[in-house]
Amino acid sequence: MNGQLDLLLLGSLGAGEAHGYALIARVHERSGARLELREGSVYPALHKLEAAGWVASRWVDDADGRRRVYALTGAGRAELVRRAEEWKGFSAAVRGVLGAAS
């Protein structure tokens, strides 16, 4: 996902807590069906985000089965803001380079 997987996950969690499988659906929806994350990418990424302290997880066991629900931490929200700014800068830079050409 071009190095933006963490940003996409943090950004999706910015809309509220969710479990891994639901995050994949959320990214798919909010991207206008353009982005399709894979489980094999998402779960390791969520573990990494948790190890970094940007998300926290809790297990939920109900009639629907076992789920691991993730939520942004305070540090995670700050990181989201930082990375979103970084992304804005990068995409503006690419637009600048393409500029007259495209």
Place this chain on the structure above:
Amino acid sequence: MNGQLDLLLLGSLGAGEAHGYALIARVHERSGARLELREGSVYPALHKLEAAGWVASRWVDDADGRRRVYALTGAGRAELVRRAEEWKGFSAAVRGVLGAAS
């Protein structure tokens, strides 16, 4: 450069032929000094683009020394358009995901 190196090089060459070192400067300028490509990334990428038939090179030997000047081919210009569209779609998708969050 987040998987967009080829696009940046093709886009820069869209503004006219140039040699490798000059392309680095061109990207730096046009990105508002935000993007700094490395020689170790640029030269192999240019060789790959040439192998794919999207750019063509010629050696220039003059008083300033030896340079390899690259130019977009017809196929390269088509590829640039295609990748620029792809980039637009991707960045729109990311904006969509961040949307309410950022």
Place this chain on the structure above:
DNA sequence: CTCCCATACCTAGACTCCCTAGGTATGGGA
């Protein structure tokens, strides 16, 4: 006139990131 720096090109190897391909478990519908 000599040394060093900027320009200019190149490559091997390492590293990061993500995907592929597999695996486990459960609940519900055919």
Place this chain on the structure above:
DNA sequence: TCCCATACCTAGGGAGTCTAGGTATGGGAG
């Protein structure tokens, strides 16, 4: 009862880029 969707997970590999080195030349400083 079987299979599929949901839900989670990991090992290994591949693509792409960066690090760190190397070569060569022209021009300015000392």
